[in-house]
Amino acid sequence: MPRPILATVHPEALRHNLNQARVRAPDARVWAVVKANAYGHGIERCFDALRSADGFALLDLAEAERLRALDWRGPILLLEGVFEPRDLELCSRLHLWHAVHCIEQIDWLAAHKTQVPHRVFLKLNSGMNRLGFTPTAFRAAWARLNALPQVEEISLMTHFSDADGPRGIAHQVAAFEQATADLPGERTLCNSAALLRHASTPLRGDGVTTLAGDWVREGIALYGCAPDYPEHTAAGWDLQPTMTLASRLIGTQQLQPGDTVGYGSAFTAEAPMRVGVVACGYADGYPRHAPTGTPVLVAGVRTRVLGRVSMDMLAVDLSPLDAAGVPAGIGAEVVLWGRSATGAALPVDEVAAAAGTIAYELLCAVAPRVPFSPPL
Numbered sequence: 001m002p003r004p005i006l007a008t009v010h011p012e013a014l015r016h017n018l019n020q021a022r023v024r025a026p027d028a029r030v031w032a033v034v035k036a037n038a039y040g041h042g043i044e045r046c047f048d049a050l051r052s053a054d055g056f057a058l059l060d061l062a063e064a065e066r067l068r069a070l071d072w073r074g075p076i077l078l079l080e081g082v083f084e085p086r087d088l089e090l091c092s093r094l095h096l097w098h099a100v101h102c103i104e105q106i107d108w109l110a111a112h113k114t115q116v117p118h119r120v121f122l123k124l125n126s127g128m129n130r131l132g133f134t135p136t137a138f139r140a141a142w143a144r145l146n147a148l149p150q151v152e153e154i155s156l157m158t159h160f161s162d163a164d165g166p167r168g169i170a171h172q173v174a175a176f177e178q179a180t181a182d183l184p185g186e187r188t189l190c191n192s193a194a195l196l197r198h199a200s201t202p203l204r205g206d207g208v209t210t211l212a213g214d215w216v217r218e219g220i221a222l223y224g225c226a227p228d229y230p231e232h233t234a235a236g237w238d239l240q241p242t243m244t245l246a247s248r249l250i251g252t253q254q255l256q257p258g259d260t261v262g263y264g265s266a267f268t269a270e271a272p273m274r275v276g277v278v279a280c281g282y283a284d285g286y287p288r289h290a291p292t293g294t295p296v297l298v299a300g301v302r303t304r305v306l307g308r309v310s311m312d313m314l315a316v317d318l319s320p321l322d323a324a325g326v327p328a329g330i331g332a333e334v335v336l337w338g339r340s341a342t343g344a345a346l347p348v349d350e351v352a353a354a355a356g357t358i359a360y361e362l363l364c365a366v367a368p369r370v371p372f373s374p375p376l
Contacts, residue, residue: 004248004279004331007366008338008373009041011049013240017222018050020238025190025199025212029054031077033219034063040364041223041243043067044376050222055097057217061090068094077121079217080131081105088112099123099157101131106141109150117152120145121188124179126172128161135179142183155186155214163193164228169201173211177204187213192221193228196237225359229349241345243363244338245286245370248331249298251277252318261315262307267292274318278334281312285365286336290314290355297335299328300342337362 021030032053033039038046043063047070050056055075056067064076078098082088085108091098092114100106101123109118122142125132133141145151158176160169176189189211190199199212220227224241226234234241255261255269276298282288286309294305296316301324306315321328333341337348348359355362 002371004250005284005370006246006373007370008244008246009045010240010242010244010339011046013224013242014046014049014222015052016240017224017242018053018218020221021195021216021218024195025210025216027210028190028199028212028214028216031055031057031188031215031217032222033057033079033217034067035059035079035219036364037063039220039223039360040366042372042376044070045372045374047072054215061087061096064094064096065090075119081120081123082108084108085111088114088118091118092116097121097155099131100141100145101125101133103141106144106148109145110148112150114150117150119153119155120151121155121157122185124156124158124176126158126160126175126179128159128172130159132158135175138179139183153185155188156180156183157188160189160191160194163191163197164231169194169198169211173201173203186215188215188217189213190216191227192217192219196221196227196232220360223359223363225347225349225363229347229359230353234347234349241338241347243348243366245280245284245336245366246338246340247278247280247334247336249276249316249328249334250279250313250330252329253277260307263310264308267307267315274322275306276316276318276328276332276334278314278316278336279312280314280334280336281310283311283367284370285362285367286314287352287355287357287362287365289357290351294354295346295350297333297340297344297346299326299332300335300340300344301326301328302344302346 032050035058057077076096081099097119099121123132195216201211203209224239226232253275259269261267288309301321303317303320337351352359
């Protein structure tokens with residue numbers, strides 16, 4: 001039989017989470033952000049569940065080709081735009097919309113020979129200081145794009161650095177409003193954090209326009225994670241987990257006081273206890289730096305990782321199961337994150353926080369050797 005580890009994608013949760021964007025921004029259209037192979041879930045696995053989105057947003061041209069191969073004929077947005085001039089040829093052929101964030105991309109467009117003018121999203125650097133034109137250069141970039149026959153329509157976008165935290169978005173919203181005042185074109189500002197926390201915030205003083213704008217970009221929330229964890233949980237935002245990573249116990253050990261577990265003897269038993277060995281390790285994408293105490297479910301009972309995670313295995317504490325009279329021998333279900341067959345759930349946000357990282361990284365890091373359900 002194959003090694004007992006499996007990642008499962010839950011399409012009904014993807015549909016639910018996509019609908020939450022519509023609930024929170026009812027007047028906006030929704031980009032389903034599927035960059036990084038749909039945050040590790042697999043574009044093809046997610047497509048049917050997400051095809052009611054108004055468009056898909058991603059980075060890679062190859063991923064855009066995969067969406068077109070699935071017969072998606074709606075909008076596809078390249079969030080970082082093109083990376084070299086010849087990428088524009090594929091944008092023309094596949095009818096891709098693309099961000100423009102630097103002078104070089106405008107130069108490439110000006111030299112591009114096409115009979116199909118492009119839809120572009122001009123990006124403002126409103127304070128994130130990654131990509132985009134500064135507020136002082138933004139209007140000149142817009143004017144130059146507007147004069148190009150290669151450009152059909154210009155939309156306006158920015159990205160928030162602190163929508164999930166106490167600094168908030170007011171300083172960036174002010175920069176965006178000032179830089180884009182009186183410019184035509186659709187707006188897209190909200191990422192997941194802004195969508196959940198600020199979508200109803202007024203954008204202009206007309207009492208009608210909100211931060212949700214014309215398009216919202218649902219990324220991590222689409223995959224059932226809270227962008228502002230631990231201030232809010234996914235359940236608190238009415239989001240459902242979209243991936244379960246599960247394995248089974250492949251061995252058990254009975255420890256006495258003073259016995260240690262794993263490489264470096266990183267855990268020492270203080271009392272008699274039983275330990276389970278799980279077929280999951282850092283070569284499967286589970287974080288090696290997850291410390292003793294990282295939560296895990298065994299047979300639906302919450303317990304903890306013990307000692308150092310190794311390449312192919314990790315150890316878990318079976319004491320809570322023994323105390324509760326829950327059998328847990330070889331073959332018992334182990335949920336690293338997601339949903340147990342018992343109905344219990346372990347949010348990936350919790351696992352990530354215990355390991356000193358974020359859910360995005362864990363979802364994207366599931367290794368190629370881990371089989372997925374449904375298979376492609």
